[in-house]
Amino acid sequence: MATIKEVSRLANVSVATVSRVVNGNKWVAEETQERVRAAMAQLDYTPNNAARALATNKTDTIGMVVGDLSGPFYGDLMYQVEQEVRALGKHLIVTSGHGNWDDENDAIEFLLQRQVDALILHVDAISDEELFTLSQRTDCPIVLVNRFVPELAAQCIHLDNELGGRLLTEYLIAQGHRNIACITGPLYKSDSRDRLQGYRQALDNAGIAYRAELVVEGDYTEPGGSLAMERLLRRDQPMTAVLCSNDLMAYGAIRLAKSQGIAVPKQLSVAGYDNIVMSAYIEPGLTTMHVPIGQMGVQAGQLAVALAEKRPHATQHHFDPSLVVRESVSPQK
């Protein structure tokens, strides 16, 4: 690798001047610039990033931590964030936190040590308080996706999960359902709690009593959905619909129902949440709440870069999910 010194020698200028043209500094004579550029080209020079980072304390890099590197939900998010960040001239480094405290912290430490210019976090296990402490401790700007921490409101891009839960439940009620079960996500996650809350609220508004026998906690995975469905069925309560807190669990629930000879949606309606791509393909097509995760990613990317550059940004912080009606819910008279 050629260094700045070799370039300066070849171009017959000081390293300072080379540095200036590399960084687009105005105050260099046109003719000098050309000489330097020629030398750079000839030596195939590319600046050493570590040296640069050491000298400037910046890296032109945005760090992101997501739950997993696989999975359609995070895939969309990563994709959009990368597009945006790249368009703004920065690079993205993604790491995964696997939804557990240790890995999430590791990932953050790693990125901070890498001196990223901003951090985009989609974390579950780390508490609101810890996030707040983190934001105090470091001067690296932090953007929170899919999460609302009041103290950090200006850095949150969040979804109204309660609204989603309510809308979906209202739809089921409008279809004539009264005995509506609910498979929640892990209740230590705020989005799970919010979705459940929306469900309760819709029930309330419709004058339907909330019944704990119809609610079971799942884990946001497909097998977990099957398990939850099984537990629900064993309770032997009357029910005509089940609302699942995410699509994956809905798949599991449908699979289990079918395996027990229960027709979906004829005998049992099932709804999901997230609207991941697969849900359009599954049979029956899944009725679910669409989460505009891509758009949220766009905002997160833009906000992160703006914060890194200490620029203001008109951020859309709040997003609403919307109902997607397909075939997994049928009317109940």
Place this chain on the structure above:
Amino acid sequence: MATIKEVSRLANVSVATVSRVVNGNKWVAEETQERVRAAMAQLDYTPNNAARALATNKTDTIGMVVGDLSGPFYGDLMYQVEQEVRALGKHLIVTSGHGNWDDENDAIEFLLQRQVDALILHVDAISDEELFTLSQRTDCPIVLVNRFVPELAAQCIHLDNELGGRLLTEYLIAQGHRNIACITGPLYKSDSRDRLQGYRQALDNAGIAYRAELVVEGDYTEPGGSLAMERLLRRDQPMTAVLCSNDLMAYGAIRLAKSQGIAVPKQLSVAGYDNIVMSAYIEPGLTTMHVPIGQMGVQAGQLAVALAEKRPHATQHHFDPSLVVRESVSPQK
């Protein structure tokens, strides 16, 4: 951020000694080590990576470029590679090349500039020759996933795509099909060509004439599969089965067939390739070739780290796809 100098002052040693304990150098008195460690803890010291990289020319980081940050196929790959790399004490930086030459090169340059200790590449647009040149130009070790470049054989983790194409076609033939259409991937990609080659070979072996009218080039996307299917149908040739070069195109083909009132698999059998998760959920369940992309990722991760550390590694370079029979292919008498 505390620096090594502050730690050295607090612990009353030289910075060299602090560096030694940070890097686990043996030749430091036990008692000194403790003093240093205490000082590090007290100051919440974490070494500056840029400085370290500058001094050592190493970063403990493996770079990877994939086609896209979204999508189930790459998701599995990234996931497994990260697991492996992390278990070996390194970090992973993933970037996407979007299947086009510019972005792929950008991504590689970015990672090289970041001085990653090794590179794992899943690229499509960059030619074999360019890859070879790249490997000559840089001393950063390169691992190629899902690709076989003869000159770089020792660094390739590849799949026998021809075998897969053959196996799948043989299965269709065994089910009694004779008029088997084929929707290929983009033919500038070697895996597409290999899969097609396998198809031709199976036909040959069975004494069935290859007919260009039954072959159409797709683009590996779902809408592309629909388009290809439409073109195929318009040709109005007798056909009872269509082999798609990946699962996504199979979805598209099935969707289009259904929309035209053609029952799958009753009137038309459809097979895919890749066995992405969705294929188990779709209706009818997709018969396809399973690609052990996760296992390939494990090998790629291990090999990359081994090369970075100049250690030998017993790599499994070659993988075979395997047939997964579900419901999208029915027998033809």
Place this chain on the structure above:
DNA sequence: CTGAAAGCGCTTACAG
């Protein structure tokens, strides 16, 4: 418009 020089925070022979 350009250069000399200090400094960023670490590592690593070299001495001792």
Place this chain on the structure above:
DNA sequence: CTGAAAGCGCTTACAG
């Protein structure tokens, strides 16, 4: 076992 010092490749006031 430990320290002084050079060096990694850049950037950035400061002069001129």
